[in-house]
Amino acid sequence: MRKITVLLLVLFCSCNKEKAKETTKESSKEIPIETPYFKEIKNNDVKLDEPVYGEWLFSHKEKGQTFEQYFLSKHIVPTKEANIIYLRPIGTFTSLQKQQIKLMNEYLEIFFQLETKTLEPISNNIVPNSARRMVDDHEQLLAGYLLDDVLKKEEPLNRIALMGISELDLYPKPEWNFVFGLASYRDKVGVSSIYRLQDGKLTSENFNLCLSRLLKTSSHEIGHMFGLYHCITADCVMNGTNSLSETDSSSIRLCSVCQRKLNSCIQYDNQKRLTDLEKYFKRNNLTDGLDLMKKDIAVIQ
Numbered sequence: 001m002r003k004i005t006v007l008l009l010v011l012f013c014s015c016n017k018e019k020a021k022e023t024t025k026e027s028s029k030e031i032p033i034e035t036p037y038f039k040e041i042k043n044n045d046v047k048l049d050e051p052v053y054g055e056w057l058f059s060h061k062e063k064g065q066t067f068e069q070y071f072l073s074k075h076i077v078p079t080k081e082a083n084i085i086y087l088r089p090i091g092t093f094t095s096l097q098k099q100q101i102k103l104m105n106e107y108l109e110i111f112f113q114l115e116t117k118t119l120e121p122i123s124n125n126i127v128p129n130s131a132r133r134m135v136d137d138h139e140q141l142l143a144g145y146l147l148d149d150v151l152k153k154e155e156p157l158n159r160i161a162l163m164g165i166s167e168l169d170l171y172p173k174p175e176w177n178f179v180f181g182l183a184s185y186r187d188k189v190g191v192s193s194i195y196r197l198q199d200g201k202l203t204s205e206n207f208n209l210c211l212s213r214l215l216k217t218s219s220h221e222i223g224h225m226f227g228l229y230h231c232i233t234a235d236c237v238m239n240g241t242n243s244l245s246e247t248d249s250s251s252i253r254l255c256s257v258c259q260r261k262l263n264s265c266i267q268y269d270n271q272k273r274l275t276d277l278e279k280y281f282k283r284n285n286l287t288d289g290l291d292l293m294k295k296d297i298a299v300i301q
Helices: 036-044 067-072 095-112 143-153 207-225 244-249 256-266 270-283 287-300
Strands: 009-011 084-090 116-118 132-135 138-142 159-166 169-171 181-184 189-193
Touching: 036 256, 036 287, 067 256, 084 095, 084 143, 095 116, 095 207, 095 270, 132 169, 138 143, 143 159, 143 169, 143 181, 143 189, 159 207, 169 189, 181 207, 189 207, 207 244, 207 287, 270 287
Parallel strands: 009 181, 084 116, 084 159, 138 169, 159 189
Antiparallel strands: 132 138, 181 189
C-alpha cells in the first residue's frame, strides 16, 4: 500500500559536506546580546499548546534550535557572490497562478530582505516518461528528477537559493502517493508543487487562502536553506505541519527567536522589514498577516 504523506521530504546532509564557497559562522564567535527589538516583539509570541493527534509535533519529537545553537552552527550567509534568491516555474501556468508566483516573488524579497528573481518557466517536457506517471485523473512528476537532473545543474548569477515551482503534482518514489516538495539544503535547491495548495482549482474566491499557503510554505522551505530548524516553542512560520489544515492554522509570522536567527544571518533592518511586510499584507488583503505585523509595530513604537 502506498504511503500517504503530506510532509516535505528533506535531504539532510552533514555540515562537513557543505560547499567550500559557502560562508559559515565560526564557533569561536561571541554570541551577540539580544537587542531591544527582539525583546519587545517577544511579547507577541504565542506559545504552542501541547500537540494533539494528527499534528506535526505529536508524531515528530524534535529538539528545536536555540538562537545560540543557530549562531554557532554552519549555515550559508549572503556574500557579494551569492545574494539572490531565484524561483524557477516548471510547467504551464494559468493567469491566476502566474499572479501568485509574482506575489510570491515580491513577498520573499521582503521576507528575506534579499533580491529575489523569477526565471523564465521551463516546460514539463524536460521530464522523461521514466520520471512521470498518471495517478487517478492527474499527472505527477518525480520530484527527485527535477531536483537532481534539472535544478541542481542551474547556476544563475549570484544564486544563494533556488526554488522550483511545479504546476503538476509531485511524488518522491513509486510507493508514495505524493509529496508537497523535495529539497537539498546542502545545495540550497528545492522544488515545490502548487497542485495541492489550490483546493482542486485556483479561483478568485480561494485566491487569498491559496496565496497564504504558498507564502508560508515557500518562506518556510527557504528558511531551512538558511539553516533555521523547525520551531517548537511558539506559533511560527517555521513550525512543522502535517496537513494543509495545520498549515492554514499556523502563523505566517516568524517568532522573535527565529527572526533573531534570520537577522543574524542576513543582517537587515528589522523595522524596515516589519513595515514592508505590513504594507504587503495590506496591499494584498491578507488580514491575518496584517494584524500580526500591526501588533509587532505597536510594541516597538
